[in-house]
Amino acid sequence: MRAAMRPVADRYPLTEAEIAAFHRDGWITLPGLLSAAELAPLEDLYMRMLRREIPVRGRDYCDMTGDYHKPVEDYAILNVMLPRVYCPALAGNVYERRAADVARQLWGEDFAIDYDQLVAKPPRKADAVFHWHQDLGYWPITEDTRTATFWLALDDVADDNGCVRFVDGSHREPELREHLPLHGDRGSNHTLVAQVDPARDRIRSAILPRGSVSVHHERTAHGSGGNGSDRWRRGYVLAYRSPATIAAERAMGFTHSHNDAGEVLTAIGEQTRRREGRRG
Numbered sequence: 001m002r003a004a005m006r007p008v009a010d011r012y013p014l015t016e017a018e019i020a021a022f023h024r025d026g027w028i029t030l031p032g033l034l035s036a037a038e039l040a041p042l043e044d045l046y047m048r049m050l051r052r053e054i055p056v057r058g059r060d061y062c063d064m065t066g067d068y069h070k071p072v073e074d075y076a077i078l079n080v081m082l083p084r085v086y087c088p089a090l091a092g093n094v095y096e097r098r099a100a101d102v103a104r105q106l107w108g109e110d111f112a113i114d115y116d117q118l119v120a121k122p123p124r125k126a127d128a129v130f131h132w133h134q135d136l137g138y139w140p141i142t143e144d145t146r147t148a149t150f151w152l153a154l155d156d157v158a159d160d161n162g163c164v165r166f167v168d169g170s171h172r173e174p175e176l177r178e179h180l181p182l183h184g185d186r187g188s189n190h191t192l193v194a195q196v197d198p199a200r201d202r203i204r205s206a207i208l209p210r211g212s213v214s215v216h217h218e219r220t221a222h223g224s225g226g227n228g229s230d231r232w233r234r235g236y237v238l239a240y241r242s243p244a245t246i247a248a249e250r251a252m253g254f255t256h257s258h259n260d261a262g263e264v265l266t267a268i269g270e271q272t273r274r275r276e277g278r279r280g
């Protein structure tokens with residue numbers, strides 16, 4: 001299938017070169033996953049959630065740059081965890097169906113949604129920095145490492161409005177990089193920060209037109225700069241993993257909600273630190 005002919009209904013066929021690039025670099029971009037007509041109803045629900053017309057419980061509506069006590073009007077990165085829980089109309093949408101098709105081509109048939117997330121930088125938010133991290137730094141370490149996390153652009157995104165940037169090949173490093181909390185402990189703020197060195201790491205920006213996606217692996221280091229532009233930078237994240245991995249997470253009490261019990265998040269942090277400690 002030629003790239004120009006996709007998508008076809010719920011399918012988005014990948015080329016062999018795209019599959020190889022995902023496994024080599026730990027991330028890829030895919031153009032035109034959704035059309036303007038397909039984006040419009042999703043964008044409407046997205047904005048209703050950001051405006052809090054659809055209620056979101058507790059810390060699942062937060063600012064990824066600050067502590068949990070920051071006033072909403074000062075938020076730099078508006079972050080909604082688990083939007084399909086709070087807005088069931090999102091469940092089963094065309095983005096979910098096409099992303100599932102892509103995830104299965106990358107990794108095999110047994111793939112399901114682990115969590116979803118909205119992550120939006122309003123215009124002129126120079127402090128809307130999403131710090132470098134590997135997703136696995138936030139997650140429990142599970143046996144099956146297969147992940148495909150999608151980041152759908154609701155706006156044209158580039159460096160000026162804070163697009164996501166990835167470190168090529170970092171998913172193939174033998175150990176996770178060290179992750180330290182940004183503010184105090186995980187009870188004060190969710191954000192963790194990993195070391196990335198522009199002199200040593202090969203960093204590339206995921207420049208995406210509206211309706212396109214990036215797809216990354218759970219160990220690929222990534223982050224994003226502030227939004228210095230007059231445009232929004234809105235992303236809609238969907239993470240796919242195997243049903244067995246999702247069940248293992250849930251058995252630990254880990255749902256990707258920021259309202260998960262503090263002891264669960266602390267135990268996961270300790271598991272990651274023990275793993276990092278084995279490096280030396």
Ligand SMILES: O=C(O)CCC(=O)C(=O)O
Pocket residue numbers: 119130135149150151162163164222223224235237
């Ligand atoms: O939106 C961003 O800048 C970062 C998003 C992210 O970390 C992710 O999708 O895993």
